[in-house]
Amino acid sequence: MTTFLLQWLNPPWLAYALAALVHCGLLLALVVGSVAVCNWAERKIAGRVQDRLGPARVGGRFGWLQSPADGLKLLCKEDLIPADADSLLFRFAPYISLGASFAAFVAIPLSNDWVAQRLDAAAFFVLAVAGLEVFGVILGGYASGSKWSLFGAMREAAQVVSYEVPLGLCVLVPVMVAGTMNLVKIGNMQEGWFTNWLIFHDPFTFITFWVYLTCAVASVNRAPFDLAEAESELVAGFLTEYSGFRWSAFFMAEYGSMLAVSFLAAILFFGGWNGPVPIARWFGLMQENGPLAGYLGNLLGLANMLAKGSLGIVVMMWIRWTLPRLRIDQVLTTCLKYCIPLAAATFVGAMAWTFVARGGLNAGNDDATTRPGVATGGVQGEVAMTKSQ
């Protein structure tokens, strides 16, 4: 992009700046756009689950203008700050949540080459940033100054912090099977038929996916774990005092992290941008057969990723509108007594499986490059791979 712009614009820094802006714009557009679609989808799915239509009047028969209408309404709302609120922190909290939740998309690859920042420890980065989003919620809860929002914030903190542990363990299993934390490599590794997907790699990763789904729903604070804004007990938890754009910032953060978690699940377990059937290979949409083919391949990859991400979001919404809410102690016991042991067990199982699959103890002396791009066990493999780059 920058080389292309350099031919036209004569002050080079303008070209660099413009290129950076275009990249950021594309990424943010995807995320904010998907948040708007999520808002509309949530109402439609809720309607369908409850045997009613959902929005059908705003903008045509399917109410697709509902999200912009909501956005406009929220923008026009009065900007209220409670009297005994800590105004600096109160104003600042939603943007921390928003920032943390959108920062995850820096490391998430949307297709083979379309990734904002090719981080080597991408999976770990997404986990770290996902943990940050709760900071905005806690700050919002505390700064609102009312007992109810403090209650909601404390519950949220306890829940998200405790669910980071099993979430980390669940992400560890596919990373260990793939041998690298670089999401692009993990995605490419699952190329080909859907049997290559990591979820079908061995029974342990299959179980890990389901534990991952539970922990993801819990760490993103969606029903049945949405204790923070449990409307029946805490009115609206930490969101009680928020209205207007700040409220919608919190909701964009929630939908953003829902999308991030779904993309992560897609890449780690469902082969990311590789479709169930290797069409890209059949039609030769590879990077090496020219830029246009590469571009089309990436586009197909993006379509796959969006399909899988939206599937994840639809499942989360579907769960929300059918299940009641758990109590705070039940949420924490599911984490401590069910998710963590299960995740640990599958981790050990997956480790044993990959250890045996790689020929057990004598894995060291076979050729290091049995599978391209995948670091094999044993020191020599590592060394060879690092030197060869």
Add this chain to the structure above:
Amino acid sequence: MNPINWHSCFFLLAAAVACAAALGVVASKNVVRMAVFLLHALGAVAGLFFLAGADFVGAMQLMIYVGGTLVLIAFGVMLTARRPFLSMDTKLAQWIAGTLVGGCLLAVLLRSALSVDDWAGPVSAAPRAQAEDLATAAPLGMGMLGVRVDRLDEPEAARREGMSGYLLPFEIISVHLLVVLIGAAYLARSTRPGEARLRENVEDKINAG
């Protein structure tokens, strides 16, 4: 006009944020604001790590320091920040002593930083590019297993010599920390004898009351 050196530009930005937040921690009165500024300082340092290409360490900083401090804030500061503890007004004497000690430490750091020769001149943007692929987490893992990561291209013997790997001490420390954590949790737990007894405690007090 050589192309803008984005790297140092962002470096200065992150460093500025870190210093400003650190000053914020010292200067602010409200305990919770102090903690929030601390978080921003640590976040900016994580930004510096990412700029230096150490993604793993950057993510680790984000998760451990910022996440850990986050929990500290949520449960340590916010729950206890009742009226008496909320504002910490430092007196003038403490200010003077603080700036004195801080100044000396700053001077020592600056002197030692400037003494390193290749840090003195402006950093060129060049080395950034090819460091791209080396910045994987693999050397960290190998270092733990005892491989001399800095002498990778020498013969087999040189790679192993003088390093027994620090995986074992690493594990011992982590188990040690786990034991400490459980002990602390055990000591802090209330001797509340479980809900059942609590209930009849409340009962007979109320009936008697």
Add this chain to the structure above:
Amino acid sequence: MDAEAIFRELQKRHPKWTLAVDAAAIDPWIEVAPEGILDACRTLRDEPGLVFDMLHCISGVDYLAAADRKDAGSGPRVEVLYHLSSMIHRHRIVLRVRLPRWKDDVPGELPELASVSGVWRTADWHEREVYDLVGVRFLGHPDPRRILCPDDWQGHPLRKDYEVPDEYHGIRVK
């Protein structure tokens, strides 16, 4: 067991306090003296032959106007009615207690009556309502506060001679 049998049973235990019975009324009732209400209730509940385990309702009724005098218990008075029933024997009775409208006829002093909340827990809230609306003070009640009207409300609305205040904390009432 009909009202007569219950009355005889009760009179056997507390001859001094069981005053009258009317089995012919639509709801047969027994009149009990105010002093003996607690013992009578305890007997009614614990007596194996009676076992009135369900206190349905305690209601206070204020009689003031001359027109009401023609019936048996004439004279201005406040009556407290206890509707009891037994799930085991499936019989019903109404206890009636007559109290003077004001204690020793000093207007403003509420009549007093022993509280039966010790016998049936449900009496707790019902007695608070009778105190709040009709103005009968229940002695020995664990929590003698008003239940429906605001705590600082003046007067007892269901009294026949009750005057609605013009305004309450600046809010026009009449």
Add this chain to the structure above:
Amino acid sequence: MVMERISAELVECDVHTDELLINMGPQHPSTHGVLRLVLRTDGELILDVIPHIGYLHRSAEKLGESLAARQWLPYTDRLDYLASMNMNLGWSLVVEKLLGLEVTPRAACVRVMVAELNRIASHLVAAGCYGLDLGSFTPYMYAFREREKILDLFEAACGARLTYSYIVPGGVTADLPNGWLDRCAAFLDQFDPTIDDLHAVLTSNDIFIRRTAGVGVLDMKTAIDYGCTGPVLRGSGVDWDLRRDGEPWYARMYEGYAFDVIAPVHGHYRNEAAYPAAPRAAVVGDCWHRFFVRMIEVVQSMAIIRQAMDRYRGTDASMGQPIKATQKLPRGEAYLETEAPKGQMGFMVIGNDTKTPHRVRARSSCFCNLSVAPELCRGGLVADVPAVIGSLDLVLGEIDR
């Protein structure tokens, strides 16, 4: 109750966390109207609950003393506004008891049908709102969709959808329009699968069971002691229903109808094979059983309505004459309790030979059911309070009168 603080030593815990005094209500989404609960909690653990009522007190009883019996009927609609038919029935029966007025069999059949339909509607609201209290929005929609159909039936019968004033002392304001019976039969036939949906979404839902089974356990003795009635009493295993065991003046209306009284007597319901089984964790008298009793009572009410329709077809066309507003009330007292959806609703009228009663008294079932709430919530968690309050199915209009 004077607010004496329970000192921390009582709770004997070293880590001294000061007690939090939280106001739940009066405007709170899960308190079913204007009920204010002051929760004294230690963290999430509830030490005590102090209910404050009276926010909806309209002194209906005082108004009763200056209105004729027929004119006070609309006030009974607004006591329990979710089951107005049963309130009208209670007041009409007690006035007829005072007057000694008999009602024609055709009017009695209409009364049974309409009262049972209103019971189904009230239980649907209870189930829907209970799902809402526990966080799932969908059963609320299913329940209210069916309730709308019942309200359409009422609209056809008496023109109103919420406060009907349809059952009057002396009979019913108007006979059912022709074609109403077929619409009612059609509604009942398509209503069965919806109950299975509600069972699937709530009763046998694992999370719902975890939130309600074993929570807020009310044993039989405390229930009777606090004067709890209706599904709350039956949920604690007391086999007591006024439609079968009530005073003859009321119970004869239900004579000849075959229906079961739903109560987990010694932990087992009569022919429980037909309904989803009780979960292992459920204890007789907990929130789950109170909810389950209401769900199964709906099935019994449907059976009663079907029998009433057949009997209605067999009666002759005489509907009897509602009383005039100038009807003189003889001297005397009459008290009668009827089985309203939420519990036993008692009415008392004291006549003094004029057209306005000397005293009108409404004994509310939710009033006594609510008085047991502090007993159930003590020792539970904050999240259990809406579960317990929801299971008691309160309507503040009836409590505050």
